[in-house]
Structure formats: C-alpha cells, structure tokens
Amino acid sequence: MEPEPSQQPAGAAGPPLDRRAELSEFLRTRRARLKPEDVGMPDFGRHRRVPGLRREELAQLAGVSVAYYTRLEQGNGQNVSAEVLGAISRALRLSDAEHAHLTHLAKPKQHKKKQAARPQQVRGALRQLIDTLDGVPAYITGRRTDVLVWNQMAAAVFGDWSEVSPQDRNWARMVFLKPEYQELFVEWEQKAIDIVCMLRMEAGCYPDDPRLSALVGELSVKSEEFRRLWATHDVKEKTYGVKRLRHPLVGDLALQFESFQLTGDSDQMLITYHAEPGSPSAEALRLLGSWGRDASRAGAATPP
Structure with missing residues (x-):
C-alpha cells in the first residue's frame, strides 16, 4: 500500500x-x-x-x-x-x-518546546523507501509513539492503519486500549513496558507538549495498567530484539526488529521486522505478503 x-x-x-x-x-x-x-x-x-x-x-x-x-x-x-x-x-x-x-x-x-509544536512530516523519499522493502514490515514513528507512515507488509502484520483515524495510529493507544493488540503480542506486558518507557523519555524531552500530556492523561484514566507502569518512572531505549506475535491469519510469528533513528529528524524512527531465513515465521511472512499483493491487484483491502 x-x-x-x-x-x-x-x-x-x-x-x-x-x-x-x-x-x-x-x-x-x-x-x-x-x-x-x-x-x-x-x-x-x-x-x-x-x-x-x-x-x-x-x-x-x-x-x-x-x-x-x-x-x-x-x-x-x-x-x-x-x-x-x-x-x-x-x-x-x-x-x-x-x-x-x-x-x-x-x-x-x-x-x-518549538519542536514539539511543529507538525510531524515524513520526507517523500523515506515513504518511497519503505515501500520498496519487499517482504519486510516497516513503518516510521514520530513523537508520542505516533505511527506516521508504513508499508503494505506492516499493514498485513499489524493491521491496516489507513482504516483508523490519525489520532488512533499511536502505539500507546493501540497497546493499552485495543484488545486486539493485547491478543497480537504474546509478551504484551513487555510491549506495554517498552511503550511507557519511551513516553517517559519523551516527557523528559518535551514536558511542555500539550498533546503528550493529553495522551498521558487519557491513558491514565482509561487503563489501570498504564497508571501502574507510569508510576514507576522507568526509562530505557530498546533499539533491537525479537517480537513474538500471534497473528489471526498465520498463527505464531517470531520477528526480529531493528530501530533506526533518522538523522534528518531525531524524533523519527524507522522500525523494520524480519524473520530468520527458512523458519516458519519467514514462510508466514511470505504468505502474508502474497495475500496482500493479490488483494492490491484485486482492489480489495489488505487482510486484517
């Protein structure tokens, strides 16, 4: 896509x-x-x-x-x-x-403070780049864990974000407020911790960002788990590792992820996922990719 x-x-x-x-x-x-x-x-x-x-x-x-x-x-x-x-x-x-x-x-x-107020924009060349990553789920995040752009494979793995409002294309909201993401991540607790740690670090960089404080307030009201984790004041950076997913179409996936901070905008990160060659997860990704291409040619939506 x-x-x-x-x-x-x-x-x-x-x-x-x-x-x-x-x-x-x-x-x-x-x-x-x-x-x-x-x-x-x-x-x-x-x-x-x-x-x-x-x-x-x-x-x-x-x-x-x-x-x-x-x-x-x-x-x-x-x-x-x-x-x-x-x-x-x-x-x-x-x-x-x-x-x-x-x-x-x-x-x-x-x-x-001025950086927090400016709109988040992704360079056109970067949008083109992630589209060329055939078979590799990839997306770019910005401030407040917003998902800014993504490719077809990311939509096949994590859901078609084009069908939700820009406000809801946010990892913190998805992880804490969407039951389907609690089912998707096998190690949901760790994913939740990682998200809160990232928001804590951002709060240190941008304490005057009104949208960040609104997000923290919303999640604190709606999620008891978020309140508990936010109170720990833990911060950390996690730039690579393995995510274990339970996909509704292809079952269990073990995907290695890498995060790259973009030099043109330090608030933006490119995240890619790949499976070990020859593994069941690699075959599952291939199937998801082929289904997505077939759906695109037919003018249909990417599989949920």
Whole structure:
C-alpha cells in the first residue's frame, strides 16, 4: 500500500507535565531501588525508615552536600552542573538512557518546546523507501509513539492503519486500549513496558507538549495498567530484539526488529521486522505478503 502523508493527530491538548515534579519523582524512585549493600554501605536493618538509600547516603556517594541534593530532589535543577549530574548518575547506578533523562529533566533545552509544536512530516523519499522493502514490515514513528507512515507488509502484520483515524495510529493507544493488540503480542506486558518507557523519555524531552500530556492523561484514566507502569518512572531505549506475535491469519510469528533513528529528524524512527531465513515465521511472512499483493491487484483491502 502507499502510506498516507503524515498528519498531526487530532485531539484535545492537555496541561504541560510538571517538570519539577517529574525530576523529583524520578530521583526519588531511583534512590528507592538501591539498597545500602548495593553501594558498599552498612545496612542497619530495622532502623531504616525509608526504602533504599537515604538522601544523605546518596549525597555522600555523589560528593555533594545533603542540602544541595535535597534541593535537586525537590525539583530545583536550575543551576546544577553537568558534572554534578554525572556524579549523581553514577551514585544512582543510572543507565545511559536514565542519565540522559535526568539531564533533560534538570536542564531542559528551550528549543524543544518549538519542536514539539511543529507538525510531524515524513520526507517523500523515506515513504518511497519503505515501500520498496519487499517482504519486510516497516513503518516510521514520530513523537508520542505516533505511527506516521508504513508499508503494505506492516499493514498485513499489524493491521491496516489507513482504516483508523490519525489520532488512533499511536502505539500507546493501540497497546493499552485495543484488545486486539493485547491478543497480537504474546509478551504484551513487555510491549506495554517498552511503550511507557519511551513516553517517559519523551516527557523528559518535551514536558511542555500539550498533546503528550493529553495522551498521558487519557491513558491514565482509561487503563489501570498504564497508571501502574507510569508510576514507576522507568526509562530505557530498546533499539533491537525479537517480537513474538500471534497473528489471526498465520498463527505464531517470531520477528526480529531493528530501530533506526533518522538523522534528518531525531524524533523519527524507522522500525523494520524480519524473520530468520527458512523458519516458519519467514514462510508466514511470505504468505502474508502474497495475500496482500493479490488483494492490491484485486482492489480489495489488505487482510486484517
């Protein structure tokens, strides 16, 4: 199929996310997950009143004063230096993705607000490129996990997104609000975690994006599972791996995925899927591709 042009999804805007609260909760939850023995400190057992490390213990590990760290954990990161953020990240045993998230929350870049407001557009050459990936499901996502363009094979595997509104072409809405996607993903819980982690990272980059805050608000109201996962404040990047699907037409699929950040627009990702050559999944993809081509020649819709 010929992917539709990118459109700015409709939907009500919401109030911006509270960056100070986000910074405070992120640091608090990262500190709570560390035990004293994890960092070589004595554990006084029953005398501890808080889960994880105390603020003074974390400040000692990072080499900053307790008052300084307390101000930061209260959401005041205005004058914090990159060196101090690095020391705190090391003390908290943060991953690269978590360190980047902490930096975005503490020292937001002013130009990000303008980026969040601009319409999402995909270059015509990229749309043509994914159409040429014969037998390879591929699509491009943008901000807020919006699906912007896709090829015929992606429609055959994940459903024909041309039949739904642009607002609903969003992985977060599909995964948490559409029962058919809960059935499609064998490891649905992991897919849900990955989606929330991506939205958390985006919230750090674009706390003033009203459409992002509206999406988070909508999902928080409609999905108890989303509320639970959102409260963890977990962030991570997952750029490759294996997705196991239970397709309604061809049964079980094991597809390896690769994600590529597009250099022309850092908010856009190209995601491709492929099966191990000679495997049952490869044969299933071939069948889906042939059915899709037959349907296109007949002028019919892609199989659901």
